[in-house]
Amino acid sequence: MSDPSNPDPLKSLDERIKAAKVAKTPEPKVDDHYTGAQLAWRMVIELVAGIAIGFGIGYGLDALFETLPVFLVIFVLLGFAAGVKTMLRTAQEVQGQEMAKAEEDKEG
Template identity: 65%
Template sequence: MADDLEKARLKALEDRIEGLKKTQAPEPRGDEHYSQAQLAWRMVIELVAGLAIGFGIGYGLDWAFGTQPIFLVLFILLGFAAGVNVMMRTAKEVQAEQAAHAARKKD
């Protein structure tokens, strides 16, 4: 009987300590989050990387097959589409992160 009462008291104390730890938890540092300029540069680099990879593949195929720049044009367009796709995925990721951060601040 005394053991059960003591276990219940210890459990209540642990719950109170955990609750206080949650309220005392520090906010995430500001420098851990990307600034808007960093996000913009990230998206520009993703787009340029897609174009450069498309250019390289297209140029290599045109050179290997001895064709006119048909593969170059085709793969530049595909690289552009891939770069835009990656940019949109990054934008969605950032938007979800900002929404989660705003929800945490609200609580």
């Protein structure tokens, strides 16, 4: 019927299952760095987004003022410049992180 040495077998089974799950749970992987491909895609997307936004604004203004393609050309060039500026800022950010990591590795 009932085993007096183990009053609640389901409870002990549940505790063993929980202990096994905790023991087998992998530690979460944290990536603090970008791979080359991730960095390249980020920069490409920043450049294309700048050009696309410039195109949209320029085309919209040209359609509004009926001056096709004056504003389109101006804003595509401004979007390109903004995209390049954003790419350079990203490159400086990554370079700063890499330099800090190199200093940390050198000291420690």
